[in-house]
Amino acid sequence: MQRSAIERPEGANNHTTSPWRQVIPQPTDPNDVMIQVKNLIKVFGTKVAVDDVSFSVEKGEVLGFLGPNGAGKSTTMRMVTGYFRPTSGSVKLCGIDMLEEPEQAKQRLGYLPENAPLYSDMTVASFLSFCAEMRGLHGAARSKAIDRVLDLCFLDNVRNQSVDTLSKGYRHRTCFAQSIIHDPDVLILDEPTDGLDPNQKHEVRSMIKRMGKDKAIIFSTHILEEVEAACSRAIIIDRGKVVADGTPESLKKLVPGANSLDEVFRSITRPDVEHKKAA
Amino acid sequence: MNNRNIQNTIAVFKREFLAYFNSPVLYVIVVIFLLASMGFTFFFSRILDSEDVSLTERFFVWHPWIFTVLAPAVGMRLWSEEHRLGTIELLLTMPVSPWQAILGKFFAASCVWFIGLMLTFPIVWTVCYLGEPDMGPIISGYTASYLYALACLSVTCAVSAITRSQVVCFIVSVAFCMVIALIGDPGVTHTIVATVPSWAEGVVRFISYFSFMDHFFELTKGIFVFRDVLYFLSVIVVTLIITNLALRAKRA
Numbered sequence: 001m002q003r004s005a006i007e008r009p010e011g012a013n014n015h016t017t018s019p020w021r022q023v024i025p026q027p028t029d030p031n032d033v034m035i036q037v038k039n040l041i042k043v044f045g046t047k048v049a050v051d052d053v054s055f056s057v058e059k060g061e062v063l064g065f066l067g068p069n070g071a072g073k074s075t076t077m078r079m080v081t082g083y084f085r086p087t088s089g090s091v092k093l094c095g096i097d098m099l100e101e102p103e104q105a106k107q108r109l110g111y112l113p114e115n116a117p118l119y120s121d122m123t124v125a126s127f128l129s130f131c132a133e134m135r136g137l138h139g140a141a142r143s144k145a146i147d148r149v150l151d152l153c154f155l156d157n158v159r160n161q162s163v164d165t166l167s168k169g170y171r172h173r174t175c176f177a178q179s180i181i182h183d184p185d186v187l188i189l190d191e192p193t194d195g196l197d198p199n200q201k202h203e204v205r206s207m208i209k210r211m212g213k214d215k216a217i218i219f220s221t222h223i224l225e226e227v228e229a230a231c232s233r234a235i236i237i238d239r240g241k242v243v244a245d246g247t248p249e250s251l252k253k254l255v256p257g258a259n260s261l262d263e264v265f266r267s268i269t270r271p272d273v274e275h276k277k278a279a
Numbered sequence: 280m281n282n283r284n285i286q287n288t289i290a291v292f293k294r295e296f297l298a299y300f301n302s303p304v305l306y307v308i309v310v311i312f313l314l315a316s317m318g319f320t321f322f323f324s325r326i327l328d329s330e331d332v333s334l335t336e337r338f339f340v341w342h343p344w345i346f347t348v349l350a351p352a353v354g355m356r357l358w359s360e361e362h363r364l365g366t367i368e369l370l371l372t373m374p375v376s377p378w379q380a381i382l383g384k385f386f387a388a389s390c391v392w393f394i395g396l397m398l399t400f401p402i403v404w405t406v407c408y409l410g411e412p413d414m415g416p417i418i419s420g421y422t423a424s425y426l427y428a429l430a431c432l433s434v435t436c437a438v439s440a441i442t443r444s445q446v447v448c449f450i451v452s453v454a455f456c457m458v459i460a461l462i463g464d465p466g467v468t469h470t471i472v473a474t475v476p477s478w479a480e481g482v483v484r485f486i487s488y489f490s491f492m493d494h495f496f497e498l499t500k501g502i503f504v505f506r507d508v509l510y511f512l513s514v515i516v517v518t519l520i521i522t523n524l525a526l527r528a529k530r531a
Contacts, residue, residue: 106374117365
């Protein structure tokens with residue numbers, strides 16, 4: 001279990017006392033905690049995908065979710081959104097338990113799944129109209145919400161185009177538009193900048209930052225500069241466990257001599273190759 | 280069910296129903312259905328050569344076999360397509376319960392068959408022109424036929440919740456519907472009864488009672504049998520519950 005490059009203190013194997021973990025001051029006002037995840041565990045067959053993950057996100061926080069492929073980022077997010085049922089543990093959005101009152105909790109949630117799935121037989125406007133309706137928006141409120149997100153996500157020129165014929169960037173933005181159509185308190189984005197060109201990436205990042213002021217946002221990414229650009233906090237997950245939690249600045253200090261998050265990431269998560277050797 | 284639940288179901292229904300009209304599948308299936316049902320009636324049953332104008336033995340009698348093949352073609356996209364596109368992740372993270380989604384989708388597919396069946400109206404018109412048919416059996420024939428279509432659809436719905444491939448869903452559903460239809464076929468039952476030992480006869484008869492066919496023909500005879508309507512409704516309810524369980528298992 002020892003990582004060769006870094007010295008780890010005694011008991012480092014126990015994730016709860018992980019040395020990379022920062023003590024996050026508990027918020028004084030409980031109303032500010034928008035996402036509360038406690039001891040989340042997900043087991044697929046014999047494989048433990050997510051192993052005792054706990055964290056909370058306050059209003060105004062943008063949390064970056066980092067980790068190698070297959071570390072359990074998407075699985076954790078899917079449990080937070082209520083798509084997967086956790087093997088054990090609890091998820092609370094705005095104080096509402098996802099397992100007990102899923103419909104109420106989901107009402108507060110906007111979600112951009114990985115690969116931005118869309119109904120291919122619809123146009124952009126009809127897709128957004130459907131999503132708005134599912135969120136309980138009707139009549140004038142609905143058309144206003146649609147116009148707002150079309151404008152925000154620069155989709156106005158494709159509003160009557162079939163989703164099938166859109167380029168990847170437009171598809172992504174359409175799905176992103178869907179997630180913010182009801183102006184949710186909690187926003188969960190699974191790789192929101194995947195497959196976008198540099199301009200669009202920049203635009204999405206600044207949008208996340210802008211919206212982060214009055215929402216709680218979790219987004220996962222592989223691009224570490226993005227974390228520094230948009231996140232107020234970051235969590236690194238490796239093989240189902242939270243191995244580091246703190247502001248991008250404090251994460252950099254975790255590994256002595258590291259100049260960038262990139263180096264930190266590489267030294268505290270193990271590459272697949274090493275994983276195989278260990279096994 | 281409060282207002283919000285109904286609105287969600289309607290939203291899913293609307294999306295699904297319009298999706299049928301946006302794809303060529305619906306038109307192809309309805310046209311084939313009309314050609315098949317009329318073709319069988321006029322060319323195999325030779326309705327014009329006979330002296331009476333009852334539709335039961337010449338028109339409705341073909342419907343179970345047509346629905347066995349065509350109902351899965353309508354229902355196969357319901358959940359398979361969601362799995363394939365990944366939109367199921369969107370749908371089920373919206374504030375909608377799985378039941379609202381299942382019902383919305385099922386009603387949408389049911390409406391397609393309602394339209395399909397209604398489009399066979401020229402045959403009713405024809406028999407009314409040629410003679411004076413009894414309207415009772417026609418109405419009960421249509422009811423039986425529609426319930427049969429819904430039962431096949433709900434079986435397809437359950438199968439499509441398991442697989443992401445529409446082709447797999449179609450083939451498995453047709454096989455299921457075929458078996459459920461065949462076990463009640465008098466010819467098949469007689470053959471089986473003749474080959475099994477006498478003590479097993481009761482078992483065969485018992486199993487054949489679960490076939491759609493028996494209940495279908497009871498209904499088409501023109502007597503509204505509550506028991507048979509209830510049979511079809513319970514088949515639908517049970518398969519939709521299976522759909523719900525399958526969706527839950529799929530999400531693990």
